[in-house]
Amino acid sequence: MTTLAITGGQVLLPDITVTRADVLVDQDGGEILEVGDDLASDADETLDATDSLVTPGFVNGHCHVAMTLMRGYADDKSLDAWLQEDIWPTEAELTPDDVYHGTRLGALEMIKSGTTAFADMYFMVPNIADAVEEAGLRARLGHGIVTVASNDEEAREDAREGLEVAEELDGRADGRISTAFMPHSLTTIGSEYLEEFVPQARDLGVPIHYHANETTNEVTPIVEEHGVRPMAYAAERGMVQEGDFVAHGVHLDESEIGLLAEAGTSVVHCPASNMKLASGMAPVQRMLDAGVTVGIGTDGAASNNDLSMLDEARDAAMIGKLETGDASAVPAESVVEMMTQGSADAIGLDVGRLEEGAPADLAVLDLESAHLTPRHDLVSHLAYAAAASDVRHTVCDGQVLMCDRDVRSLDEEAVRTQASEAAEALVDRAEN
Numbered sequence: 001m002t003t004l005a006i007t008g009g010q011v012l013l014p015d016i017t018v019t020r021a022d023v024l025v026d027q028d029g030g031e032i033l034e035v036g037d038d039l040a041s042d043a044d045e046t047l048d049a050t051d052s053l054v055t056p057g058f059v060n061g062h063c064h065v066a067m068t069l070m071r072g073y074a075d076d077k078s079l080d081a082w083l084q085e086d087i088w089p090t091e092a093e094l095t096p097d098d099v100y101h102g103t104r105l106g107a108l109e110m111i112k113s114g115t116t117a118f119a120d121m122y123f124m125v126p127n128i129a130d131a132v133e134e135a136g137l138r139a140r141l142g143h144g145i146v147t148v149a150s151n152d153e154e155a156r157e158d159a160r161e162g163l164e165v166a167e168e169l170d171g172r173a174d175g176r177i178s179t180a181f182m183p184h185s186l187t188t189i190g191s192e193y194l195e196e197f198v199p200q201a202r203d204l205g206v207p208i209h210y211h212a213n214e215t216t217n218e219v220t221p222i223v224e225e226h227g228v229r230p231m232a233y234a235a236e237r238g239m240v241q242e243g244d245f246v247a248h249g250v251h252l253d254e255s256e257i258g259l260l261a262e263a264g265t266s267v268v269h270c271p272a273s274n275m276k277l278a279s280g281m282a283p284v285q286r287m288l289d290a291g292v293t294v295g296i297g298t299d300g301a302a303s304n305n306d307l308s309m310l311d312e313a314r315d316a317a318m319i320g321k322l323e324t325g326d327a328s329a330v331p332a333e334s335v336v337e338m339m340t341q342g343s344a345d346a347i348g349l350d351v352g353r354l355e356e357g358a359p360a361d362l363a364v365l366d367l368e369s370a371h372l373t374p375r376h377d378l379v380s381h382l383a384y385a386a387a388a389s390d391v392r393h394t395v396c397d398g399q400v401l402m403c404d405r406d407v408r409s410l411d412e413e414a415v416r417t418q419a420s421e422a423a424e425a426l427v428d429r430a431e432n
């Protein structure tokens, strides 16, 4: 057995308390052997964690990773205008190579900011899987199905691709890749396609993931056309079941929150995207009170504009207070729980907890900086003060992806150069 020890640090435990401990990892099995005292002695490799905080790797519950290529390309617009005027025309020019390079760039950013697992909805998913495998990350991937602008044949082809991706990529990268069936949203895919294809996804045994209730424009048309709220509409089509997860859930009423809680369908909260696109404020504290599993996601880099879960955690805490008018809502413990266990549970990965037997996915944050001084409460620091650049080591599945800010699984320089070139050529094609 090859072992890795992370020594001398403060460790964030599953009950969201911090204690002084070492972590011993079985690298072959990718599993945590022990969290305790003096575990260093005969490990094959040691990562120093003195004056550092060891946390579970952060879990980004909803993303479109390859959209890093469009970071900063179209800002300051509402969701509909942004998608229709800028994003979709540019995405129409994306090549499989672009998606690969954009995903590698996003993976690099995630490794550098302590994220070890994510859920992703995009297209050309085999190229995404290649980049994930190379980067050493863990992911739940799916093909985003949109039928609004297609004829029947194209729509069914797109839905079939969603099924194929879910079936064929599941288990790739030594099991680090799993899949889901991903209709884009309740308003961008026709009801007849949901009725035909959701049962087939159920037969594959994969979860279903989609954007829901992100803006009022995603609520009103469903109420007008079908006479029920979107979550009831989704439930009627078999899309609100245990293990399913929706992105956003901004405009949810009490009946919908109750439905999600009862079904065991999770919500991935994307606060930065919701603020930037002026979509609204999700009722996160009410969802938590009702027993809904809530995770946190960045959404794509073009509506955020970064993939740092630490930024997202702070945004979640801040907007949670603003939404309720109560400064005790969505406290530090809740956001730290949501960015680790909450997101992991939402996307159905058995990660997010540093304990014996758990997958060895973790991040180590350097605490020796002005903005993390003094150290009254490290959970508070994680939620409110820590930044992506504080992350010094990242480990996924027992493998060291970054050591002392040096990324091992990817050539940082090459990834950035190739992604920049792909992004420039992409925008050129889209504009000419």
Ligand SMILES: N[C@@H](CCSC[C@H]1O[C@@H](n2cnc3c(=O)[nH]cnc32)[C@H](O)[C@@H]1O)C(=O)O
Residues within 6 Å of the ligand: 064, 079, 083, 087, 088, 091, 121, 122, 123, 143, 144, 145, 146, 158, 184, 211, 214, 273, 299, 300, 303
């Ligand atoms: N098969 C579809 C792609 C769907 S992937 C997921 C889509 O979600 C888009 N997207 C990114 N952020 C958001 C958001 O916040 N709400 C809705 N859609 C988004 C993204 O640009 C991408 O087009 C097609 O060929 O167009």
Ligand SMILES: [Zn+2]
Residues within 6 Å of the ligand: 062, 063, 064, 211, 247, 299, 300
């Ligand atoms: Zn999204």
